[in-house]
Amino acid sequence: MTATERRTQAQRREGTIGALLEATVTCLTERGYAATSTAAVCAEAGVSQGALFRHFPTRQALLVATAEHVATRNVAAFRATTGGAAVDSVDDVADVLAHLRQAVLSPTNQTWRELLVAARADADLREALLPAREVLHTQMRDVAADLWGDRLSADDLPAVLSIVVNMLDGLAFSALDPDPAAAPGRTVERALRLLAELIVHRYPEQEPR
Amino acid sequence: MTATERRTQAQRREGTIGALLEATVTCLTERGYAATSTAAVCAEAGVSQGALFRHFPTRQALLVATAEHVATRNVAAFRATTGGAAVDSVDDVADVLAHLRQAVLSPTNQTWRELLVAARADADLREALLPAREVLHTQMRDVAADLWGDRLSADDLPAVLSIVVNMLDGLAFSALDPDPAAAPGRTVERALRLLAELIVHRYPEQEPR
DNA sequence: CCGCTTAGAGAGCAAGCGCTCACTATCTAT
DNA sequence: ATAGATAGTGAGCGCTTGCTCTCTAAGCGG
Numbered sequence: 067m068t069a070t071e072r073r074t075q076a077q078r079r080e081g082t083i084g085a086l087l088e089a090t091v092t093c094l095t096e097r098g099y100a101a102t103s104t105a106a107v108c109a110e111a112g113v114s115q116g117a118l119f120r121h122f123p124t125r126q127a128l129l130v131a132t133a134e135h136v137a138t139r140n141v142a143a144f145r146a147t148t149g150g151a152a153v154d155s156v157d158d159v160a161d162v163l164a165h166l167r168q169a170v171l172s173p174t175n176q177t178w179r180e181l182l183v184a185a186r187a188d189a190d191l192r193e194a195l196l197p198a199r200e201v202l203h204t205q206m207r208d209v210a211a212d213l214w215g216d217r218l219s220a221d222d223l224p225a226v227l228s229i230v231v232n233m234l235d236g237l238a239f240s241a242l243d244p245d246p247a248a249a250p251g252r253t254v255e256r257a258l259r260l261l262a263e264l265i266v267h268r269y270p271e272q273e274p275r
Numbered sequence: 276m277t278a279t280e281r282r283t284q285a286q287r288r289e290g291t292i293g294a295l296l297e298a299t300v301t302c303l304t305e306r307g308y309a310a311t312s313t314a315a316v317c318a319e320a321g322v323s324q325g326a327l328f329r330h331f332p333t334r335q336a337l338l339v340a341t342a343e344h345v346a347t348r349n350v351a352a353f354r355a356t357t358g359g360a361a362v363d364s365v366d367d368v369a370d371v372l373a374h375l376r377q378a379v380l381s382p383t384n385q386t387w388r389e390l391l392v393a394a395r396a397d398a399d400l401r402e403a404l405l406p407a408r409e410v411l412h413t414q415m416r417d418v419a420a421d422l423w424g425d426r427l428s429a430d431d432l433p434a435v436l437s438i439v440v441n442m443l444d445g446l447a448f449s450a451l452d453p454d455p456a457a458a459p460g461r462t463v464e465r466a467l468r469l470l471a472e473l474i475v476h477r478y479p480e481q482e483p484r
Numbered sequence: 485c486c487g488c489t490t491a492g493a494g495a496g497c498a499a500g501c502g503c504t505c506a507c508t509a510t511c512t513a514t
Numbered sequence: 515a516t517a518g519a520t521a522g523t524g525a526g527c528g529c530t531t532g533c534t535c536t537c538t539a540a541g542c543g544g
Binding site for chain 3: 078
Binding site for chain 2: 097098099100101179182183184185186187188192199221222224225226228229231232233234235236237239240242253254256257259260261263264267268
């Protein structure tokens, strides 16, 4: 009946671990941190609680593993969509910002944000997430440097990065409706356009003053 | 011994309700949403659980009342510090942004943010928070209009507002360390300066193009 | 002073939580 | 084939949660 039955131990292991991580991601995005109980994750993954606690000694370990599993994925995805894109005109930069907005609003990034918020109230989790945070941080710095490193000064680059990602993160937080269809009007588009102008105007050739 | 003993029923009522709201604020800011249990709030307020559930039918009712209690306070405080301030030069606007940053990072605003995040995973709470959200939103729009209404176009004003408050909110979320002393360097100052330049450059007289 | 209503106390309950443990199923090395 | 290791099950334990309920304390109108 069932097609592939015979699996090595390592395959079984990786299979359920992967299922658990994926289940944790979906639970976090659509239920939030508090409601992501071990029972809920196991139900979502189609696995018993014993299986979970065989591979992860504690709930927090599962969450940290999920964080690390998810942290760098979006940076890679964003790099893939904007690799080698031009950033000369305001329209070019606005394009990049639109892609970045999509990346920030993606479910995996939503997962990451949920964990960051929970870490604020939980010192242990905060410490456990620190390495992943640093990895993500340097990756974003690298992406920014690849995009604008030779156009913006060493002072402006981190400042622009801070403005853009914090603004998009804040946007993701204040957009309460979980479904992404609820469009908040064209204000956001206008805002991103202004940011694109800000960035291009900092280019040395056409610095406004 | 004890000085003022005789209190009318209304005084007693308002006293414990106020204590409960204050206790909820401090619990939310220093423990987070999940750990703000009714027991914790009662302990912080020096009141029994029975007292809490006499005045608030449910935990959520307490949280919503706290949200409404806190929502408009910061707008008023911000208005007080920047009332009638000049916004002509880049320095003027940077000053206003610095004050706004202080307001956004304040404990009561932290409380508000905690509730907003929790509302994302809880449909009931989301709906209950909606009126307060709208009040806050129009108040912020009014403040922005008072500050920059006659300098920025009707298109730019909401966009600028979105950039600034979302950026500061995102900053508050990603600054994980609960103590405000952990300075992330001068990047934020630089970022706010760039935003101030962006705003002033949108003034019609000196529009760059 | 006395009946009535409201404020407050605090033990206790059902439900859900993270996690354990005794057990079975499956793979692997001899 | 068989023994040992690893993967997976699911009942259940101790604990915390939001909330209820009974009871006492206190203000109020007559």
